[in-house]
Amino acid sequence: MSDLAAQPETLERLLRFWFPPAEQLSISAQAVNHYYGEGDARKQVLFDNRLDVGAGEIVIMTGPSGSGKTTLLTLLGTLRRVQEGSLKVLGTELNGLEQHQIIALRKRIGFIFQAHNLFESLTATQNVRMATELLGIPPVDAEPRIEAILRRLGLGQRLHYKPKSLSGGQKQRVAIARGIVHQPQLILADEPTAALDAESGREVVTIFKELAKRDGCTIIIVTHDNRILDVADRIVNMVDGKIKSNVLVQKTALLCQILQQYPLFRELSPAVLANVADKMNLQRYSPGSEIVRQGEPGTDFFVIAQGEVEVLASGKLVNRLETGSYFGEVSLLTEQPRNATVQAVGEVACFSLNKEDFQEVVATSGSFEEQLRQALFERQ
Amino acid sequence: MVASVSLAWKNLTHDRRKLALALAGVAFAVLLMFQQRGFNHALFDSTVELVRRLDADLLVFNRARFALTSELRFPKEILERLASEPGVGSVRPLYLENKLATAHRAGLPARPIRVVGLDLTTLPFQDAAGEVNAGLAALQRPDTALLDRLSKDYYGFDLRVARRGEVQSAELSGRQVQIAGLFSLGCDFAHEGNLVMSSENFAKYFRYRAADPLSVVDLGLVKLEAGADRELVLNGLRERLPQSVELMTREEFEQREINFWARSTPIGIIFAIGAGIGFAVGVIICYQILATDIADHYRELATLMAMGYGKPFFFKLVLQQAWWLAILGYLPGLALSWLLFQLNASWTGLLMQLTWERALTILVLTLVMCSLSALLAIRKLLAADPASLF
Structure with a gap:
């Protein structure tokens, strides 16, 4: 049976996906409900959502607009308060979290929004630096890292350009650099590749894979971009506020x-x-x-x-x-x-x-x- | 956090056109405050300028004289009696005539003018440039006076003639007077021009003051002996003075005069309200600038919030922007105000003095003004919802 030894890594990976150990769960959602509005206008938008995601998993969330995937994403990112149920992110229960704990947790998360949201007054490097300065990473460490990430994303010639002088795709890549430069343990990305051409989209996906594999960073991507579906370890499909299917793609x-x-x-x-x-x-x-x-x-x-x-x-x-x-x-x-x-x-x-x-x-x-x-x- | 420093500065200066507009707004508010405070100070400075120029440690005056403009006088004997008191070096009378003194040149209507009568032997009045002292010889001549060059021009005096050193004649209270030279004192809200002359000439023009026109004194000027304790002498003299007169240090008298204008007339309040309006306009302008800037950067700032930047960062960010606005807007405001002060001074004859202390006061007011705006504007920023970004 010596040939079995050739596959221990594959088995390890399979076991990890299948039975993520509780301490390695990046996300654990139990019976999460969410409502918008007050009183008579109160409308339930999330229904009894359960989801476990292990560290280092890349999850792609799909579903029609209004299916609640964005709401779930904002809950995961601590941008909304959990109303009902239990939601653990990076080992922290979000339900009833204090403001200072929220701030601390946000620093461990990388956000990539659909719009680039870059400061027009700052250069590409300076925009990315906003993330490293927040974490107090000394410039000696931060500066080479910022430059390396921007180069990696094909912006080596644009390090000191302001957003006005960058194309839409280049701006989005700067935003991605800002979202990952501080080596977050969880990345929440909303249509990160929508504004990118095939080549840069692929480069972003490759970087995501590396972050997941090398650093055990968990990545949640909301996307309709079929070109990047293959990167997913898990595809979660939401319909009408519920997780309809939760498939381990590579199982x-x-x-x-x-x-x-x-x-x-x-x-x-x-x-x-x-x-x-x-x-x-x-x-x-x-x-x-x-x-x-x-x-x-x-x-x-x-x-x-x-x-x-x-x-x-x-x-x-x-x-x-x-x-x-x-x-x-x-x-x-x-x-x-x-x-x-x-x-x-x-x-x-x-x-x-x-x-x-x-x-x-x-x-x-x-x-x-x-x-x-x-x-x-x-x-x- | 270094980031907030550079971000505040960079956001502010990124759009030069917007920055220029913003600074113009702040500068306008600064200008308003400077003007209002400037006129206020000018009023006070101008009213007490004469007193400041008097060579005296203590002043004696009629207790009922609530301000320099009220022409209540006291007998000269009271002043002369003081001369022999311990600690007193010398006493001198100062004669003032205002309401009944009118001056004009031929062909123009007569206007009230303040005439200062001086004892030339001891000259108790020193103008800034020493021109009165230089004109002593001329002042000895009969019916001769020196003209305050800051007097309103509707008297018809020809300053160019006077500057050339030529004598021009005019009419003072129905009598010819020779204007032999110029000096500087300045107008105020009650006085539109000034003449100085010897007390002998003064007596000839204003006979109606008393049987002996020089027997009633407007201000008694007391100089102490060298080394005398001012407080001690002041208290000693007070005990021996009759109830009808009051004795004060020159500084106290200046303050009393200022207090009269500030509290007993609406003028102080009017200028305080004016400055307050300038301040309020500044708060509104600065708030508009900051709030617009926050609205323009809503998505970026909300992104920073999502990244984990906390309240202290945003407070610093907005306050720093406000302070930059304050400082950058203050400088052109100061320059413009200085220019306008010069123009005002030449138009009105008021003493528009821009001292360091007053400039600093306005700077502090500007900083407070912009900080208030920042605190109002920051509520908008803290209400930003990063959840809206997804």
Whole structure:
């Protein structure tokens, strides 16, 4: 199973997205409601929104105008007060936050607005410096950083130009530089690439990726720009004040990469593999917990993603299984109760496929069934 | 925070045309305040200028004389008796005639003029340029006077003739008078011109003052002996003086005169209101400038708020802009005021003095004015909602 070691990073990433540890959650929204107006004019604009985003994730929020995504963005940015529910940003509960705490939190966030909002009286460098001076970054450190970011964004020849002498796209890039120069832990961007041509849009996206990967910066982008959808780790779609779908974009791709390493899935066609991966869930078990219990009806098929399990038949240890091994298929294939108990030895993570999906995959892929039956036969 | 300093300055100076308009507004308010305060001071300075020029430590005057313009006099014996009191060096009389003294040149209507009668042997009056002292020889001649060159020109005196040193004749209270030279004293709100002459000549022109015209004195000028304690002598003399006269230091008398104009006439209040209006106009102008600037930079300032800039930063920002406006607007205001003071002085004969102290007072007033505007305008800024940016 040495080839499995080739993918620990991929698995790590997958696990991180799937189970972001509470302390690494950049955003955790629970039952967030929001209302505009007072009295009779009071209108609910956000309905029971729940969202967890891990550090270093790039989230793209989409949805028609008026769907509440902007409201949610302003709540995340502490620009509006949380009215109902719990909203944690960078480990701080926003509901009931004091003004001085809000100010402190805002300094850890980078804002990129749809309009550039640059001071006409300041040069590109001076506008960006407003962000570093606020954080008290000494000029010795700040100045090279400002220049490097502006150069990176293609403004090396425009460092000391005032906005009047810059094009729309150049102004937007200065605004982006101002939003990221202080190395925020969370970036909230509203249509950051709308004013940019394909090339600079791509450069901005590349920088976002770097910030997310290298610094673990979480980035929330509200956009309709299809060109940058591929950068997203998660796409959140909002409709009528509710998060309608919350998809980990790269889950399927990452899962396929991992499953391919396992003997059971090696022979599957890419289409079938993707189908399996798409339907799989990732679950975690604490040491000693029972994943399946002897005598109970089978509900899921498991592939071990990480860790080790013991198989016990009538209390007697009959086998140990490691990463890449699978179990639970027998009772699904034979429609009989579980013939053994499977217990987690240490921390265990398993991919699981429920019975219906399992049977559907088996029915559509002859080779998969053959593989399973072959293995079943060998085991007996 | 260095940022606020440069940002305030840069925002203010970015648009030169807007800056020029703003500074013109502030300068206008500064000018208004300077003019009102200037006239106010001019009134006071001018009314007490004569007193300031007197060579005296203490002044004796009729207790009922509420101001220099009220021509209540006291007997000369009272003054002469003081000469032998301990601590007193010398006493001299000063004669003034105002309401009944009229002057004009041939062909022009007679106008009231203030005539100062001086004892030439001890000359108790020193004008700024010493011209009276220089003209002593001329003043000894009968029916001769020196003319205040700041007198209103409707008397018809020809200053060019006088400047050439030629004598011109005019009429003073129905009698010919020879104008032998010039000196400077200045008009005030009650006096439109001045003449000085010897007390002997003075007696000839104003016989109606008394059987002996020089037996009644307007101001008694007391000089102390060298080394005498002024307070001590003052208190000693007061005890021995009759109830009908009052004794004061020259400075006290000046203040009393100023207080009369400031409190007993509406003039002080009128100018205070004038200056107040200038101040209020300034507050409104400056508020408009700052509020417009905040409105123009609404999105940028709201962005700074979103970034985490707090209230103290915005207070500093707006206050600094206000102070720059104050200082930059004050300078042209000061220059214009100085020019206008010169013009005013030559038009009215008033003493328009622009002292450092008064210029500094207006600067402080301007700073206060702009700070008030800043505090009014900042409410607009603090109400900015960064949530509106998304």
